[in-house]
Amino acid sequence: MSKYLITRTRKFHPLPGLWNGITQTGETTRKIHGAGLSNVWLYAKDGQYTYFNDSREFIELGNFIKQRLIDDRRYLKNIYPRQLRAGKELVVLARKIQKLNLKRFSQKQLFVLYLALRRGWIKHDILNVPPWHIGGDYFFQYLRERLKREYGLSDEELAALFTPLEPSFSAKEELAILELALEIKKHRLDNTIIPDDVERTMQKLPSDIKKEINRLVDLYYWIPFGYDGPAFYDVKHYLKSIKELLPRDNKFLAQKIRSIKNFIPKTKVRQKTIRTKHKIFSELWEMIKQTHKLTAMTDQRKEFTFQAHVAFDLIIDEISKRLGVKKMTLKYLALEELKDHLHNKDWLLKSFGQRYPGPVMYHYYRGKLSIIIGKELKVIEREIFPTTKGTDMIYGIIASKGKQKKTTGRVRVLSSAREAGNLVEGEILVTAMTTPEFVPAMRISKAIITDEGGMTCHAAIVSRELNLPCIIGTKNATKVLKDGDLVEVDAEKGIVNIIKKG
Numbered sequence: 001m002s003k004y005l006i007t008r009t010r011k012f013h014p015l016p017g018l019w020n021g022i023t024q025t026g027e028t029t030r031k032i033h034g035a036g037l038s039n040v041w042l043y044a045k046d047g048q049y050t051y052f053n054d055s056r057e058f059i060e061l062g063n064f065i066k067q068r069l070i071d072d073r074r075y076l077k078n079i080y081p082r083q084l085r086a087g088k089e090l091v092v093l094a095r096k097i098q099k100l101n102l103k104r105f106s107q108k109q110l111f112v113l114y115l116a117l118r119r120g121w122i123k124h125d126i127l128n129v130p131p132w133h134i135g136g137d138y139f140f141q142y143l144r145e146r147l148k149r150e151y152g153l154s155d156e157e158l159a160a161l162f163t164p165l166e167p168s169f170s171a172k173e174e175l176a177i178l179e180l181a182l183e184i185k186k187h188r189l190d191n192t193i194i195p196d197d198v199e200r201t202m203q204k205l206p207s208d209i210k211k212e213i214n215r216l217v218d219l220y221y222w223i224p225f226g227y228d229g230p231a232f233y234d235v236k237h238y239l240k241s242i243k244e245l246l247p248r249d250n251k252f253l254a255q256k257i258r259s260i261k262n263f264i265p266k267t268k269v270r271q272k273t274i275r276t277k278h279k280i281f282s283e284l285w286e287m288i289k290q291t292h293k294l295t296a297m298t299d300q301r302k303e304f305t306f307q308a309h310v311a312f313d314l315i316i317d318e319i320s321k322r323l324g325v326k327k328m329t330l331k332y333l334a335l336e337e338l339k340d341h342l343h344n345k346d347w348l349l350k351s352f353g354q355r356y357p358g359p360v361m362y363h364y365y366r367g368k369l370s371i372i373i374g375k376e377l378k379v380i381e382r383e384i385f386p387t388t389k390g391t392d393m394i395y396g397i398i399a400s401k402g403k404q405k406k407t408t409g410r411v412r413v414l415s416s417a418r419e420a421g422n423l424v425e426g427e428i429l430v431t432a433m434t435t436p437e438f439v440p441a442m443r444i445s446k447a448i449i450t451d452e453g454g455m456t457c458h459a460a461i462v463s464r465e466l467n468l469p470c471i472i473g474t475k476n477a478t479k480v481l482k483d484g485d486l487v488e489v490d491a492e493k494g495i496v497n498i499i500k501k502g
Contacts, residue, residue, distance in 0.1 A: 004384045005058050008051035009432050011416035012227040013331040014044050021364030023125040033130050035064045045358035065135025080293050083127035087304035090120040097311035102318040114315050128301050132294040137454035151278040155398050160270045164292040168299050170439045171465045175260045181245035182253040195240040222306040224437040295456045394474050394496035399460035401491040402469030409446040411485040430481050434459040447489040449477045
């Protein structure tokens with residue numbers, strides 16, 4: 001077993017993701033969950049961010065939380081509403097900051113806001129992340145093995161049982177867009193939708209349709225922002241999304257709407273059928289319902305924290321202008337460093353220059369941060385990223401079987417959601433891990449393959465709602481596959497077969 005376990009690789013700059021190190025290695029985490037990590041390493045290079053742990057420590061904590069989820073029914077029952085409250089409080093603070101005229105704030109006041117936002121983010125993250133990110137996959141594995149061993153459940157039955165009975169925000173957003181498109185077609189207003197002329201279009205639309213478009217912007221503006229932005233969903237985005245659906249006939253739109261609305265009722269019936277057929281007793285059923293909460297927590301985390309990231313971006317943008325440095329500079333400096341060297345612009349620029357484009361290592365030990373660069377980092381790099389012989393074997397976890405056992409198509413590898421526009425309808429989406437801003441590409445893809453993730457991950461949630469074949473946690477799909485490769489996705493065995501290189 002390798003000393004280090006890579007758990008996340010993303011395209012963004014260190015802050016605010018760096019705060020994960022505080023939430024997972026701090027003493028508060030141990031008090032709340034009964035145990036925690038001592039070490040978290042965050043490696044940044046060329047705008048890519050790799051998050052990794054001590055393998056043995058991560059596995060031990062994962063199994064500890066798994067056992068808590070099995071033995072202590074009060075654990076998640078207590079944690080879930082607490083993280084929900086903390087998340088909602090974070091959104092209230094973030095939206096308040098977004099409405100402020102930060103130009104009128106003193107430098108000291110800006111730092112007060114920075115600290116308050118970080119504190120709120122950490123308060124939610126401490127409650128939210130350990131159960132699903134660290135313990136969740138071990139808990140799912142325990143349930144999968146037990147349900148297969150004791151009841152002989154198929155992968156399709158397991159996926160159905162693990163599907164939450166609440167729609168994701170992605171499903172709610174898609175439903176609203178489809179309903180708007182159908183309403184506009186019924187009013188014969190197809191030709192009035194001109195995304196490049198927002199003001200004129202909105203003037204011609206009925207008040208109820210305008211109200212619904214503005215509601216969508218208010219609810220989901222943050223989706224493409226992620227950690228770094230700078231994109232937002234605005235009125236123009238939703239007009240464009242509606243415009244793309246207008247060539248479809250009413251029957252098609254109505255069928256899509258019914259499919260989304262019926263997904264949860266049909267899943268509920270399917271779960272009841274499976275439970276009755278196999279006589280799954282109440283205690284085990286209660287554990288299955290816990291997986292629904294764990295999955296919901298992953299969805300909620302994005303909804304809460306992405307809005308906080310918008311507010312954070314506004315704060316550091318204003319601070320950077322006062323200091324006369326680029327905003328990105330502050331994404332490589334911890335808050336404490338920034339405060340200590342606030343009046344030393346040369347130090348700020350020198351430190352940023354040492355860390356960007358990297359590599360740089362941020363190491364959290366028991367909540368305390370240290371920065372590793374130069375020769376010391378080169379030694380660690382060789383341990384984290386050892387040179388190994390590659391393999392063309394691609395297999396992972398079946399998150400969703402989709403409509404058929406095997407799906408064939410051309411591959412499109414996306415290194416980030418900013419490349420989502422490159423995917424052509426009917427291609428197979430391959431990426432490290434999906435996030436909400438990937439959803440438009442997911443909706444038109446033929447299948448989904450990811451390097452990372454477990455049964456609570458975003459790709460697993462959305463693929464089941466879209467009824468798309470999805471294989472997650474392959475570890476090497478983005479390394480092995482290239483744009484244009486013709487592959488077969490076997491959603492019964494969790495294997496991706498390369499038919500022909502592109």
